[in-house]
Amino acid sequence: MPNFIVQERDQRFLLFEVLNVQSLFSHPKFSEFSEDVASMVLDEAQKLATEVIYPTLNVGDKEGCRLENGQVYIPKAFHACYRAYCEGAWNSVDISKEVGGQGFPRILGAAAREWFSHNFAFLSYPDLTQGAAHLIDGFGSEEQKSKYLPGMVSGKWGGTMCLTEPQAGSDVGALTTKAVRQPDGTFRIKGTKVFISGGDQDLTENIIHPVLARIEGDPAGTKGISLFLVPKFLVNKDGTLGRRNDFEIGKIEEKLGIHGSSTCLINFGDNDECYAELLGNEREGMKIMFLMMNGARLGVGMQGVASASAAYLHALQYAKERLQGTSIERFKDPTAPRAPIIEHPDVRRMLIWMKSHAEAIRALLYFTYFCLDKWETAANEEEGESWRGLVEILTPVCKAFASEAGFQVADMAVQVYGGAGYTQDYPAEQFLRDARIAPIYEGTNGIQALDLVGRKLAMKSGAYFRGFLEHIGQSLGELEETPATGEIAKAVRKALGRIEESAFIFMQASAEGRLVVPLSYAHPFSRMLGTVVCAWLLTWEAAVAAKKLEEARSAGKALEVGEDKEAAFYQGKLLSARYFATNVLPQVEALFQGIQSQDLSAVEMHEESFA
Ligand SMILES: Cc1cc2nc3c(=O)[nH]c(=O)nc-3n(C[C@H](O)[C@H](O)[C@H](O)COP(=O)(O)OP(=O)(O)OC[C@H]3O[C@@H](n4cnc5c(N)ncnc54)[C@H](O)[C@@H]3O)c2cc1C
Known part of the structure; x- marks a missing residue:
């Protein structure tokens, strides 16, 4: 079964060449994991996703759910999926081993789940069960754990x-x-x-x-x-x-x-x-539920990643096959052969936008899951706190930025297909419809932005936010010294400065009693922060890709794009990063100008004037 679900090479590159998740496996908690084991896990996830779960995407959509005599019936095809999912124990990858789960590192569980998240109508059932089991594992009495967890962990x-x-x-x-x-x-x-x-x-x-x-x-x-x-x-x-x-x-x-x-x-x-x-x-219900909601927010961010990835791969395949128009060189020649639409610069504009966004939000989500693992396996409290700070700042951004990008990529995929994309003959329209829920549930993206600005920036007297700025600033220092990424890293640093300046503007306005300023600009700020973190992560990836190409050259392997798949992949990473830094990152400056102006037109407008 071909894979039009996950950018598989990008996934492995990010895990094993960029984040170096192997570093987690030396911790006693994850001692039974290795790069080979993690690779095998991803192979199995890919097999289940492509052979069993993906084929139910459209039939599940068509059949839907029904309520009869007080009982809900879900699509029949999901039953076999669910059995296979539970037999493979995918429903308990994040649950601790003490209560019968798999105890995977979060990052590995998330990477496996990316394979299934394109079909989040199906995934909603086992994912919510896993979230509820987490709550009982974390806060239940021994009696509640033994009463409820075995049934939930087994998937019964x-x-x-x-x-x-x-x-x-x-x-x-x-x-x-x-x-x-x-x-x-x-x-x-x-x-x-x-x-x-x-x-x-x-x-x-x-x-x-x-x-x-x-x-x-x-x-x-x-x-x-x-x-x-x-x-x-x-x-x-x-x-x-x-x-x-x-x-x-x-x-x-x-x-x-x-x-x-x-x-x-x-x-x-x-x-x-x-x-x-x-x-x-x-009276601790909200505190407890937040535990589940934080995991669920990252899960919704992963839905954005999966939507973007699957929509992009489908559109890419279509662009290679659909013949329309001629190549630029022969556009005046009516006898010229029809060219696949991937040859047209405007289609390429859409494809690179989709590719860079899909890869950027994958990096954003995986990095945050990685920080979660680092927090849980930290050698001491101080180290744990520094990782925790990144998780706290990035969780609402993962949910909001990735869910919006997931929808926008799905939207652009429909555009690449042209009229065919608007029909039910192709899955593009379903990706678009399915992706629309992600910016709404688990707390709307507006509410995520308020969480970021109203709660997270000030957490621990601002220490988490300062730690976040320092972490990225330090990494940018290294990337500025790397010839392949020096220029784009400088652009990212300038944009990072705008984040700091915006936070200062919010702080000052709040101190002067003008809370309306941060409340009005929370969402633009959240977008700025998501864009900057994505640009930084893509720059980091580009530096690794450049190093790999250089190493291959020094070893006498003349890697030529077009002849060598790996060379093409690494070149793709360099160009994705350059594209994002030159075409997407400048939006941060525009958003900053709005914040700097502190313009309150939206608030000042009388309800009658909205007409
Ligand atoms: C398909 C689907 C599945 C769902 N699954 C679940 C589930 O399993 N469990 C569950 O409990 N819920 C679930 N929900 C509910 C979901 O979490 C809510 O729809 C969501 O939190 C928004 O609440 P609301 O729909 O009442 O919108 P409202 O709260 O009425 O919001 C409407 C608009 O106003 C904005 N808004 C509201 N208050 C403020 C404010 N103070 N400041 C700024 N803006 C504000 C919102 O951002 C939004 O744009 C689901 C919803 C859907 C559609």
């Missing part, structure tokens, strides 16, 4: 994440679902949750719903929220399933894309009999 049971309510979307603190304390220490839940992915399905025999609710009498806002486990079927002491819990699926949403993912409205406790168990401490 599913899991979800129930935050959103009709009146409480971005504003989670406005939730009204209530929890009533019972004499035996358990609770009864009553309320309505909407948009719950995998809220019901016919894949697993039970579903464990982590539900945010407020215990009667607890304060309003996020501080009064607790987290509960609400199983679809109650679990008896001997592990068998008991009565059906008291909640109903009110409807499933008809959506723009990800039709194979069931998005459910759930009414909990219409008969006041919805059993629930507290997870963790009372």
